[in-house]
Amino acid sequence: MSLIKHIAFSLLLLAAAQNQQVQVQREYQLKAAFLFNFCQFVNWPADAFTSGEAPLVIGVLGPNPFGSYLEETVSGEKISGRPVEIRYFKEPDEVGDCHLLFIGGNNAKESSEGIAATKGKNILTISDQPNFLKQDGMIRFMNQQNKIRFEINVEAARSAGLEISSKLLRLADIYTNPKTDRNVPKGHSN
Amino acid sequence: MFLKDIPIKQKLQRVIVLIWSLVLVVTCVGFLGYEIYVYRSETLEKMSVVGGMISSNSTASLTFDNREDATEILSALANEPHIVQAALYDANNNLFAIYPQTAGKNTFPSKASAVKYHYVNGHFQGMQPVMLEKKQIGMLFLKFDINALYLRLGVFGIVVLLVTALSWWLAFLLSKNLQQVISTPILALAGAARAVTEKRDYSTRATKYGNDELGYLTDSFNKMLAEAGEFAHQLEEKVRERTLQLQTLNNELESFSYSVSHDLRAPLRAVNGYATMLKEDYGDRIDAEGNRYMDSIIEDAGRMGTLIDDLLAFSRIGRKEVVLQEVDMKTLVSMCLQEMNQDASLARYRIVVSDNLPDCQGDHALLKQVWMNVIGNAVKYSSKRDHPEIYIDYVDDPAEYVYKISDNGVGFDMKYVHKLFGVFQRLHSDQEFEGTGIGLALVHRIVSKHRGRTWAEAVVGKGATIYFSIPKNNLSHEYS
Numbered sequence: 001m002s003l004i005k006h007i008a009f010s011l012l013l014l015a016a017a018q019n020q021q022v023q024v025q026r027e028y029q030l031k032a033a034f035l036f037n038f039c040q041f042v043n044w045p046a047d048a049f050t051s052g053e054a055p056l057v058i059g060v061l062g063p064n065p066f067g068s069y070l071e072e073t074v075s076g077e078k079i080s081g082r083p084v085e086i087r088y089f090k091e092p093d094e095v096g097d098c099h100l101l102f103i104g105g106n107n108a109k110e111s112s113e114g115i116a117a118t119k120g121k122n123i124l125t126i127s128d129q130p131n132f133l134k135q136d137g138m139i140r141f142m143n144q145q146n147k148i149r150f151e152i153n154v155e156a157a158r159s160a161g162l163e164i165s166s167k168l169l170r171l172a173d174i175y176t177n178p179k180t181d182r183n184v185p186k187g188h189s190n
Numbered sequence: 191m192f193l194k195d196i197p198i199k200q201k202l203q204r205v206i207v208l209i210w211s212l213v214l215v216v217t218c219v220g221f222l223g224y225e226i227y228v229y230r231s232e233t234l235e236k237m238s239v240v241g242g243m244i245s246s247n248s249t250a251s252l253t254f255d256n257r258e259d260a261t262e263i264l265s266a267l268a269n270e271p272h273i274v275q276a277a278l279y280d281a282n283n284n285l286f287a288i289y290p291q292t293a294g295k296n297t298f299p300s301k302a303s304a305v306k307y308h309y310v311n312g313h314f315q316g317m318q319p320v321m322l323e324k325k326q327i328g329m330l331f332l333k334f335d336i337n338a339l340y341l342r343l344g345v346f347g348i349v350v351l352l353v354t355a356l357s358w359w360l361a362f363l364l365s366k367n368l369q370q371v372i373s374t375p376i377l378a379l380a381g382a383a384r385a386v387t388e389k390r391d392y393s394t395r396a397t398k399y400g401n402d403e404l405g406y407l408t409d410s411f412n413k414m415l416a417e418a419g420e421f422a423h424q425l426e427e428k429v430r431e432r433t434l435q436l437q438t439l440n441n442e443l444e445s446f447s448y449s450v451s452h453d454l455r456a457p458l459r460a461v462n463g464y465a466t467m468l469k470e471d472y473g474d475r476i477d478a479e480g481n482r483y484m485d486s487i488i489e490d491a492g493r494m495g496t497l498i499d500d501l502l503a504f505s506r507i508g509r510k511e512v513v514l515q516e517v518d519m520k521t522l523v524s525m526c527l528q529e530m531n532q533d534a535s536l537a538r539y540r541i542v543v544s545d546n547l548p549d550c551q552g553d554h555a556l557l558k559q560v561w562m563n564v565i566g567n568a569v570k571y572s573s574k575r576d577h578p579e580i581y582i583d584y585v586d587d588p589a590e591y592v593y594k595i596s597d598n599g600v601g602f603d604m605k606y607v608h609k610l611f612g613v614f615q616r617l618h619s620d621q622e623f624e625g626t627g628i629g630l631a632l633v634h635r636i637v638s639k640h641r642g643r644t645w646a647e648a649v650v651g652k653g654a655t656i657y658f659s660i661p662k663n664n665l666s667h668e669y670s
Binding site: 034037040041079080165167168170171190 | 246247249251253254256259322514603
């Protein structure tokens, strides 16, 4: 293998990796928009905010896959008259007053700890982790046919005092807890 | 005006029905306008309600870029049959989802732009924004079928037609009865007026139906009628009175002139007799001058006798009753001519009598006197002609038999025509033509007794025409 071939192959690999990187970036740009959009279709109880003008806080726990997209998405936006704020947490016990929490990483243990940290608070939990809803998480992103879809655990949201708009539920797959098989509204089935 | 010559009943009825129809038409047009207005605003409201629902439901689909869901939301419009097309546009105004899916994408506006709802080719269409959190995240396009309006207007039209027909019929029936309130008193008045004018019955009274203006009119009419009746009665009385007076006077006058004439004749006969005897017995002993005086006495006494005889004949006619019978005028005329020919030869006269001289109903003897006088007149006044001509003819007339006698004699000045038929009125001197002035007066008197007329035409030096007429159906009249 000549040096030139070796360099060319390396360049090709680099380009492919670059492409992969671009796709991932594009995905999280969309997911950042989704996080913001979720806020518009979820109702928090009034006591979840300290005042009428208090900001709505979007938190990210663990590694941040969004880069600066979240800040770009929410900049200048208001939801029900509230400004939107982004906060980043490294450890579950750092999770403070936030309204929506994205739990990064693909680790079931981490997500389970994250969920535990939001117990008793009016926090909407979101993650990419496949078993997230089983762990009482509320919204899980899925990639289907090159499209970003989401699954919602309505029970978990309700027990956290959150109201998810039926319009949002229309677009989502509804997760039904096998233990408490109850008649929850049936959503989109693909 | 088209109502001018029709009976008042129909006039009233037509006026009522006409006004009613007009009211109906105006009302219907008003309601139609209102119906269209209501439909328009209802449609607008419906579209804004439906549009609002669709917009609100599709916010999530638009924000999460879910076309399938947006399409499904739009497909719910199948329950609104009047909405024929709908489409959602995204935040960049690009077509996002359509309804119905069978419609081609090019049948929708390619880009969204806010347009209020308006009419386009039998459709109602427009765009409204889809809002989320006070932000426009897309547009909704709706197209509404207007056929429903036509259907609704069609139903409305049928209802209007039925209502119109029904109420028109009701108006017709009602007006037929209601018009009587006005027309009955008027017709009663008209009937009374006709009875008065046709029968001259002033005792007729119009019935009064109410105390309105027509009632007042009826009262006035009746009052007028009473006054007119009273007046007519008085007039009749007066006429009867005057006629009686005139008749008495006339009778007195006639008996006076008769007795005068009669009484005059005796001394006149004595004068004539003695003068004649004087001339016969002593004529040779009286000189020529004396004989001439006696001749004058005899001649003038003779003339006076003729005058008295004529006068007696004239006054006798006034007292004589007319005996009507069918008179063959042609035979009568030839009889007269024959008689006159015995007195004096008429050989040099050219006398033409019409073959078709009509018969009439009259007194034979009196009519003979008429003919004798008028023919004698013509003979006398044409006697100085070299070729005297007399024509006896008639004039066609529907009501009368008109006879005319023309001659080519001396004629007379039409200025004096009014004197022609007067007693002792002469248009020529005794020296020119002998006569007493009784002849035509007699003719006039006899014709008048037959209820006929006499008149004349003439040109001085060219001749004269005398006319007299006897009415047709003369037998039906009574004569005194």
